Structures are given as C-alpha cells and as structure tokens.
Amino acid sequence: MRMMFAxxxxxxxxxxxxxxAATTTASTSASHVxxxxxxxxxxxxxxxxxxxxxxxxxxxxxxNYGAAITSLKTPDREGxxxxxxxxxxxxxxxxxxVPYFGAVVGRYGNRIARGHFTLDGHxxxxxxxxxxxxxHGGDRGFDKRVWDARSFxxxxxxxxxxxxxxxxxxxxxxxxxxxxxxxxxxxDDTLTISYEATTTKPTPVNLxxxxxxxxxxxxxxxxxxxxxxxxxxxxxxxDDTLIPTGELKAVANTPFDFRxxxxxxxxxxxxxxxxKAGHGYDHNWVLNQAQPAQMTDAAELYDPQSxxxxxxxxxxxxxxxxxxxxxxxxxxxxxxxxxxxxxxxLETQHFPDSPNHPNFPSxxxxxxxxxxxxxxxxxxxx
Ligand code: GLA
Numbered sequence: 001m002r003m004m005f006a007x008x009x010x011x012x013x014x015x016x017x018x019x020x021a022a023t024t025t026a027s028t029s030a031s032h033v034x035x036x037x038x039x040x041x042x043x044x045x046x047x048x049x050x051x052x053x054x055x056x057x058x059x060x061x062x063x064n065y066g067a068a069i070t071s072l073k074t075p076d077r078e079g080x081x082x083x084x085x086x087x088x089x090x091x092x093x094x095x096x097x098v099p100y101f102g103a104v105v106g107r108y109g110n111r112i113a114r115g116h117f118t119l120d121g122h123x124x125x126x127x128x129x130x131x132x133x134x135x136h137g138g139d140r141g142f143d144k145r146v147w148d149a150r151s152f153x154x155x156x157x158x159x160x161x162x163x164x165x166x167x168x169x170x171x172x173x174x175x176x177x178x179x180x181x182x183x184x185x186x187x188d189d190t191l192t193i194s195y196e197a198t199t200t201k202p203t204p205v206n207l208x209x210x211x212x213x214x215x216x217x218x219x220x221x222x223x224x225x226x227x228x229x230x231x232x233x234x235x236x237x238x239d240d241t242l243i244p245t246g247e248l249k250a251v252a253n254t255p256f257d258f259r260x261x262x263x264x265x266x267x268x269x270x271x272x273x274x275x276k277a278g279h280g281y282d283h284n285w286v287l288n289q290a291q292p293a294q295m296t297d298a299a300e301l302y303d304p305q306s307x308x309x310x311x312x313x314x315x316x317x318x319x320x321x322x323x324x325x326x327x328x329x330x331x332x333x334x335x336x337x338x339x340x341x342x343x344x345x346l347e348t349q350h351f352p353d354s355p356n357h358p359n360f361p362s363x364x365x366x367x368x369x370x371x372x373x374x375x376x377x378x379x380x381x382x
Pocket of ligand 1: 099100110135282320322326345
C-alpha cells in the first residue's frame with residue numbers, strides 16, 4: 001500500500017515536472033496561436049477557443065461565441081502568472097447567460113433611451129432589454145452570436161479575426177451590417193482590438209469589448225483597492241435609468257475626477273447623486289482627445305498589491321467605467337465567486353444614447369463608409 005502510494009506520488013511528481021516543462025517551453029518559445037473545440041451551441045454549431053501566446057508567456061483565449069475574451073493571463077511583479085479577467089473554462093455557462101463577460105457588444109454597445117431613435121426621418125424601435133432602455137444590442141446582441149473566425153500570425157504576433165454579418169432588421173436595426181473584430185497579441189505585451197464595419201443602410205454602430213478586469217490575479221479580492229486613472233476632464237452625467245442628460249460635466253471637485261491615480265473605493269460610497277444613479281461608477285467619460293479618432297491615452301488601472309498595470313489607448317471619444325455594481329455573487333467560475341464589485345469594465349466607445357443626442361459625436365454609419373475603431377491594451381508591472 002505504502003509502495004503504491006509512493007509510486008503514485010512519483011508519477012504525480014513527474015507529471016507536475018512535465019507540466020512545468022510544458023509551461024516553461026511555452027513561455028520561452030516564440031509566439032503562437034492554437035485552436036481547439038470549446039463546445040457546441042444548442043443548434044449544433046461548433047465553438048472554438050483560440051489561444052494566443054507571446055514570447056513572454058502572456059496568454060489570451062478567445063472564442064467565436066460573442067468574439068469574446070475568455071481568459072487573459074499576465075505576470076505580477078514577481079513574474080507569477082495570474083488570470084486578470086472573469087470568465088469560464090467551458091462554454092455552457094456562457095450559453096446559460098452571463099452579463100457580457102469578455103464579449104464584443106453591439107450593434108450598439110451601451111444604452112439607447114426607451115429603445116427609440118430617429119434616423120433620416122424614420123423612427124426605429126429596439127428591444128428595451130434593460131427596462132426602460134435598450135442595452136448592448138438588445139435581446140440577442142453580438143455577444144450572443146456565433147462569429148466566423150480565422151486565426152493568423154504576422155510580424156506583429158498571433159491573432160484572430162472574427163466576422164459577423166448582422167441581418168437587415170436584426171434586433172430592429174436597419175441595414176445588413178458586416179462587422180469584423182481582430183485581436184492581436186504583440187511581442188510588446190499589447191492586445192490590439194481593431195473593429196471594422198460596413199452597412200447596406202444607414203445605422204447606428206458602437207462596438208466595444210466588455211471584459212471584466214481584476215488585476216489581483218485569479219480574482220483574489222474586490223477591485224476597490226485598484227487605482228484608476230482616466231484621461232478625461234469631463235463625463236456624461238446620467239438620469240436614474242443611466243441615460244445621459246446631454247451635459248458634458250467637468251469632473252473637477254467630483255468623485256468622477258480620476259485625472260490622478262485614485263483607488264476605486266476611495267469615493268465610491270460618497271454622497272453624490274451621480275454615484276447613486278449608477279449604483280457606483282457606471283458612466284461614460286469624455287476622453288481628452290486632440291483630434292477625433294486620434295489614438296489617445298484613455299485609462300490606466302494599477303493594482304498596488306500585485307504590481308500589475310493595464311494601460312488602455314483608443315481611437316474612441318469615450319470610455320464607460322463600470323465598477324461591477326450588478327455582480328451579485330450568483331455566478332462562479334474557475335473557483336471564484338463573482339461578487340459585488342469583484343471586477344470592473346473599461347469599455348472604449350462612443351457616448352451612450354448618441355443617436356438621440358445631436359451634440360454627441362455621431363455613431364451613424366452610412367453605405368459606402370467604413371466604421372473603424374481601435375483599442376490597445378498594454379500589460380506591464382511596477
Ligand atoms: C454595462 C452597463 C452596466 C451593466 C453592464 C452589464 O457596462 O453600463 O450598467 O449593464 O454593462 O451588467
């Protein structure tokens with residue numbers, strides 16, 4: 001019995017050594033992309049998971065359900081790799097329904113008031129799936145669609161290009177929209193997300209990624225101690241259904257001033273009408289952008305304990321900072337309970353409800369034009 005135990009122990013140890021060797025090999029070999037089956041949708045469509053790895057061992061997993069990031073592993077300041085996004089290692093929880101974990105949201109990311117907008121004299125009606133408003137593309141937005149996927153590798157690194165053709169009239173939106181989202185992991189520890197779209201009829205478009213970040217590594221604690229910087233002098237205040245009032249309000253002397261690194265928890269419970277409306281932070285900041293569509297520093301998130309830094313640059317005019325206020329502990333993944341404020345989203349985007357605010361940068365795409373947007377995430381430590 002003891003011998004058998006010793007034998008098992010030896011086998012386990014050699015397996016561990018083997019795993020160790022495999023990990024080491026991956027982290028020292030050149031970058032690559034691997035593809036595997038992740039699961040099937042109820043109607044039998046195959047969902048694949050693509051693993052992108054760079055020479056430093058940074059690893060991103062993407063799936064073609066929702067063109068979503070399912071996993072993102074980066075090192076802490078000691079070089080230990082940890083998971084920095086919420087997600088699952090199997091497809092079923094995603095199919096059962098999650099609040100946009102890692103997914104691309106569209107056709108219109110964020111809210112459209114009361115599910116109505118008027119374009120070229122015609123009023124369109126969309127699902128009010130976040131009563132009384134329309135949110136993230138409706139009942140079955142781009143996060144719940146199967147995208148076509150093609151992996152590639154070029155001199156900048158491994159990547160995956162996802163394409164989805166949204167039918168004319170889908171979720172109430174006009175025009176057939178062909179959307180393409182490309183993720184590429186660079187040797188410089190950047191993840192570049194590039195969006196493109198064309199349409200057959202004028203339509204609003206606002207695409208972003210809805211990853212939930214927790215830089216502690218394997219989501220060990222809530223995000224209130226993480227420090228955030230947002231390069232914005234103004235934000236768009238909202239009514240109590242999270243629709244912008246139309247004002248671009250100065251952040252100075254408010255809990256929305258993140259121009260210097262500030263712990264997310266420092267003011268989140270302040271007696272402030274906007275924080276009450278958002279149940280915390282759930283607002284769009286107006287980025288300090290010199291020229292429209294110019295790549296601009298948007299935000300930086302820093303976890304003082306692990307040393308991880310996430311920098312975000314974008315061509316978009318805005319960023320929605322959502323402090324995970326609706327996470328309520330009802331979902332678990334990878335041994336973690338996704339409790340209140342256990343992760344946060346930084347969604348680069350055009351402003352919420354732009355189709356109903358002529359003073360906001362336009363989100364209308366017309367036939368013959370190409371929608372282009374790019375966001376670059378950079379991972380480092382200090
Ligand atoms: C966005 C919204 C939030 C919430 C989340 C998903 O970030 O702004 O209010 O709906 O998506 O739960």
